[in-house]
Amino acid sequence: MIQSLQRAVSEVVSLFIDDPGFGLAVLSWTVAVALGHQHLPRPIAGPALVLGYAALLIAFARRRSHDA
Amino acid sequence: MAQHWSAVMAAFLASFVEFVEALTLVLAAAAVRGWRPALAGAGVATVVLALLAALLGPQIARWNVPAFHLVLGFLLLLFGLRWLKKAVLRAAGVIKLHDEAAAYDRETRALRERSESTAGFLTAFNGVLVEGIEVIFIVLAVGATGSNLAPAMMGAGAACVAVILLGVVARKPLTRIPENALKFAVGVLISAFGTFWIGEGLRIDWPLGDYSLVALSLTYAIAASLAVAVSRPEGRRR
Numbered sequence: 001m002i003q004s005l006q007r008a009v010s011e012v013v014s015l016f017i018d019d020p021g022f023g024l025a026v027l028s029w030t031v032a033v034a035l036g037h038q039h040l041p042r043p044i045a046g047p048a049l050v051l052g053y054a055a056l057l058i059a060f061a062r063r064r065s066h067d068a
Numbered sequence: 069m070a071q072h073w074s075a076v077m078a079a080f081l082a083s084f085v086e087f088v089e090a091l092t093l094v095l096a097a098a099a100v101r102g103w104r105p106a107l108a109g110a111g112v113a114t115v116v117l118a119l120l121a122a123l124l125g126p127q128i129a130r131w132n133v134p135a136f137h138l139v140l141g142f143l144l145l146l147f148g149l150r151w152l153k154k155a156v157l158r159a160a161g162v163i164k165l166h167d168e169a170a171a172y173d174r175e176t177r178a179l180r181e182r183s184e185s186t187a188g189f190l191t192a193f194n195g196v197l198v199e200g201i202e203v204i205f206i207v208l209a210v211g212a213t214g215s216n217l218a219p220a221m222m223g224a225g226a227a228c229v230a231v232i233l234l235g236v237v238a239r240k241p242l243t244r245i246p247e248n249a250l251k252f253a254v255g256v257l258i259s260a261f262g263t264f265w266i267g268e269g270l271r272i273d274w275p276l277g278d279y280s281l282v283a284l285s286l287t288y289a290i291a292a293s294l295a296v297a298v299s300r301p302e303g304r305r306r
Contacts, residue, residue, distance in 0.1 A: 016146070018150060019153070022149070022153070023146065026145065026146065026149060027142075030142060030145075030266060033270065033272075034138075034270050037270060037272055042273045043273065043275050045267075045270075045272045045273070046267050046272045046273065046274045046275060046280065047275075049263060049266065049267055049270075049272065050263050050284050050287050050288075051287070053145070053149065053259070053263060053288075054287055054288060054290075054291030055291075057149060057152060057153060057156070057288075057291050057292065057295055058291055058294055058295040058298060060153065061153055061156045061157060061160070061295040061296075061298070061299045062295065062298045062299050064153070064157060064162065064299070065157065065160060065162045065298075065299035065300070065301065
């Protein structure tokens with residue numbers, strides 16, 4: 001039971017385990033937007049948030065394919 | 069309304085994938101050790117999961133504060149981006165596609181090598197519990213933010229019924245399910261939900277309100293398709 005719970009929890013945060021660089025980059029972008037969004041024009045903050053994550057997805061998928 | 073339908077879709081697709089994986093383990097346990105321990109293991113795990121959901125659901129639904137949206141959104145985003153990145157790499161041919169038949173063979177081989185009498189029960193129990201806890205996380209995380217708990221539960225329930233029916237009909241692992249396409253869609257939807265709730269937690273104004281979820285899903289779908297194109301090994305790029 002405990003093992004199953006541990007496995008399930010590790011699945012949820014496993015981006016940090018599978019690819020720590022990607023996990024940290026996502027965390028850093030979230031913190032950057034959290035700290036800076038009040039200085040951005042209101043309609044820009046949301047699109048900036050998602051475009052940042054989307055760019056990270058493309059960059060880290062490409063990097064992983066180059067490493068393979 | 070857009071949020072409710074997105075919650076139903078996200079919970080249905082994510083739960084469907086998890087239940088297919090659980091079904092493979094239950095079928096493997098049944099093939100080697102018989103139906104009785106396999107169904108008992110799956111049944112006990114289902115009861116534990118129902119208790120867990122009944123315990124956590126009402127508690128989580130009460131925490132309707134921005135900090136909670138932020139944390140839950142971030143966890144959803146991590147979960148969604150991981151699925152999406154794996155689906156991208158599989159679609160690009162960088163890593164192998166998940167093979168339900170191979171998983172079934174691996175599990176039946178492992179079960180034949182185990183001597184203890186409870187192996188069939190434990191395999192089915194662990195399989196359903198692990199995949200089920202992920203389903204509960206998805207349903208609660210998608211459902212607890214906003215008033216989406218009922219739609220998310222409906223989606224997961226429908227997925228459970230669909231997989232059980234398909235399992236009863238097929239009586240073998242569901243190998244013809246386009247699992248990577250499903251995981252791609254789940255990754256897109258869960259990442260969109262995660263991003264939306266991070267934004268809500270940060271008190272960011274979404275220009276389209278709830279319909280921003282559709283725009284977020286589209287953005288992730290386009291980004292993931294681009295990621296597939298740029299991740300293909302050199303010889304396979306068009």
